[in-house]
Amino acid sequence: MNVITIEDYKSTYWPKLDGAIDQLLTQSPGDYIPISYEQIYSCVYKCVCQQHSEQMYSDLIKKITSHLERVSKELQASPPDLYIERFNIALGQYMGALQSIVPLFIYMNKFYIETKLNRDLKDDLIKLFTEHVAEKHIYSLMPLLLEAQSTPFQVTPSTMANIVKGLYTLRPEWVQMAPTLFSKFIPNILPPAVESELSEYAAQDQKLQRELIQNGFTRGDQSRKRAGDELAYNSPSACASSRGYR
Secondary structure (H helix, E strand, C coil), X not given: CCCCCHHXXXXXXXHHHHHHHHHHHHCCCCCCCCCXXXXXXXHHHHHHHCCCHHHHHHHHHHHHHHHHHHHHHHHHCCCHHHHHHHHHHHHHHHHHHHHHHHHHCHHHHHHHHHHHHCCCHHHHHHHHHHHHHHHHHHHHHHHHHHHHHCCCCCCCHHHHHHHHHHHHHHCHHHHHHXXXXXXXXXXXXXXXXXXXXXXXXXXXXXXXXXXXXXXXXXXXXXCHHHHHHHHHHHCCCCCCCCCCCC
């Protein structure tokens, strides 16, 4: 194998990877992506063998972080009536992209991330979405989900299920924000309960909705960020844990 200098990596190898990642991050379900997976896989393999894993990992994280910051800004500009659907699209698109990105970087994951960093690439990339998108929008998204739950046909069941399951994957502690809502889509997350306890869960959800209104959230309200920030400090239902996904 020919020697790959850092200049070769920057001018030849990373640009190929950068372009492929761009396409994978922005593809829609069913899109045909005109890239050679064999070529990209080979690029990663050669770079790992030539001791460029650290630089390649750093470049990958920076690339995806930049993409997610743009996604977050686009979501922040979304009107309330489109917010849930756009979050669902962003979440689904990113998780779909990971199904291709993670296998392409399997050699880097095995011989650098797992052995030297004691982590896993998929976990790291899911954590990026949690930190740069989900955490920034959870207090805007949750009141809209609770409102949609009580309004038939406002959001399709599949969209609601995708988001709730996705949030649970990103950070299971978020169940504490709306136990009844999560329990409709995640089996066995609530302890066995008698009827009176189930009523208490429902009452907690209603209390959260009242607090959201008191903190400035109303239907069609554009100040979601302000109301969400206040909820983070004032709501007893809010998640007290700040652990990241592992």
